[in-house]
Amino acid sequence: MSTALDRLRAMARERAVVSSAAAVIGWDQETYLPDAGHAWRADQLAWLSEKAHELGTSQAWGDALAEAEAAKASPALLAAMRRDYDKATKLPGELVAREAQATSLGKQAWAEARKRSDFASFAPHLEILLGIAREKADRWGYKGEAYDALLDAYERDATSAGIATLFDALRPRLRDLAAAAVERSKARNPQLPAGPYPIAAQQAFNAKVAASLGYDFQAGRIDTTTHPFCTTLGPRDVRLTTRYDESDFTSSLFGVMHEAGHGLYEQGLPGDEFGLPSGEAASLGIHESQSRLWENHVGRSWPFWEKWLPVAAEHFPQLASVELADFMAYVAKAEYSFIRVEADEPTYDLHIILRFGLERRLLSGELAVKDVPKAWNESFEDLFGMTPPDDAHGCLQDIHWSMGGLGYFPTYTLGNLNAAQLFAAATADESIAAGVAKAEYAPLLAWLRKQVHSKGAVMTPAEIIREATGKEPSAEAHLAHLTRRYVG
Structure with a gap:
């Protein structure tokens, strides 16, 4: 019979698969992605980020975490997982997806603005990202x-x-x-x-x-x-x-x-x-x-x-x-x-x-x-x-x-x-x-x-x-x- 900690590890692995897939296409975005592909890449990253967030903030995750804590299994690991879970659950999936899309588009806008030395063209993206940062801070406390x-x-x-x-x-x-x-x-x-x-x-x-x-x-x-x-x-x-x-x-x-x-x-x-x-x-x-x-x-x-x-x-x-x-x-x-x-x-x-x-x-x-x-x-x-x-x-x-x-x-x-x-x-x-x-x-x-x-x-x-x-x-x-x- 699998323990709560075993279930947590399995769920963490599933989330890691999704997060690492997002990392792969993020790496590609910074190295080989053609310029015309950025808009679709932003949608891909937004979806994957929201999916990984959903997995890591699910009720099943929370239940397994609480059960493992009650069993006093691996207390140091569980304390770190509890901190991460509580922090993650304060952010709605919609915000996580919105941030992923904003950063994907923002990085492209920054790269172009830097080439032209034109801060004004990047400023609207920074306004959006700054608003998201404030929203995250307010939700985290x-x-x-x-x-x-x-x-x-x-x-x-x-x-x-x-x-x-x-x-x-x-x-x-x-x-x-x-x-x-x-x-x-x-x-x-x-x-x-x-x-x-x-x-x-x-x-x-x-x-x-x-x-x-x-x-x-x-x-x-x-x-x-x-x-x-x-x-x-x-x-x-x-x-x-x-x-x-x-x-x-x-x-x-x-x-x-x-x-x-x-x-x-x-x-x-x-x-x-x-x-x-x-x-x-x-x-x-x-x-x-x-x-x-x-x-x-x-x-x-x-x-x-x-x-x-x-x-x-x-x-x-x-x-x-x-x-x-x-x-x-x-x-x-x-x-x-x-x-x-x-x-x-x-x-x-x-x-x-x-x-x-x-x-x-x-x-x-x-x-x-x-x-x-x-x-x-x-x-x-x-x-x-x-x-x-x-x-x-x-x-x-x-x-x-x-x-x-x-x-x-x-x-x-x-x-x-x-x-x-x-x-x-x-x-x-x-x-x-x-x-x-x-x-x-x-x-x-x-x-x-x-x-x-x-x-x-x-x-x-x-x-x-x-x-x-x-x-x-x-x-x-x-x-x-x-x-x-x-x-x-």
Whole structure:
């Protein structure tokens, strides 16, 4: 006789089949879908999203959950499932379908608006998505402000007030650190040998590096898109995307290492728990810790390039005469950039602080959608001392608002803090440190598999960091890392 937990697992698998089907056509939309296919794709995604929502909020699901709770089976898993179920049942299927359609059309509108640097053409879509975000926040409920409800959907137990306090404390330290790092780089003025760096050669080199980190190409692949991302289409199907710049191969490489970090996390989750909290990522802040750890703490380190610069020179002959020290000065180059995804470590978090402030104002109604470009440019001038030349280099550069991702951005900085704390704890182990020193990362990945990936989403983000590092989540390891690498 099947138990209530068995029935729950079966229903979760059915929902996962539907959700992953939506993920497949969502991936196709971002990579290969012809322009004329977007309207129908929006209808497909709306139907699949509503169907998955219906399955996960059914009375049968609720009954099985209550019965399993009464039997006291797997209490930690059931607590996570109860939280997800209660949250999901507050949203009607019609709203879920409406959001899926709005985001599908919104992403297409954003891509076109970004090409033309024309925020006004995207503004009506943002108005719709903002209204949906407010409706979701009201239905979920919140204690402080509406932004809390959206933030909690990405980072469990995080609050706007807590993030604001953290960012207010970080802002002056980050501004000073960034300014010092930029001045140091100006004095050195490191340059990369002129291109071209052919795309085919970049693809081959990127694949070698991703495989060396542990990314399993039998369970994934790398494709090209406008805005790089990693997506999970099934327990053995985790895909990366990137974009290429033939004048600088490191742009795509670090993007692939970043997305490979996400991919390693997804490939390391318990595959037989796919569709359950125990088989899902804990939060975006934990997810981002994995991508930033591999991109920055590994990919921008001296030991990594001591091994990989000669290999890069085999793919890009102009690198053959470059000294490692000169190349590392380029890798550690700091300069203010209009584009977040191209920002270096010392200046990156300032981009997140800007977006967090604007999102809170948008959601509260303090900032009107039509005034976003002006508000963006004013905030950018305040933080970076320069004004974006157009919307494409300003408020249109990120895909997140078009995909309904209000509340997402703060998790990037949380990920940076978590990455530094996890890397410091991992490399305190002499065997892991020895592997890192030789650019051999199997011991590091094994540690992350045990301390982070295997936990799924049953534990809170703070609990995962606390158990893995023996310390409360903190910004100190991140600030120490930035100071040591870019200023010290």
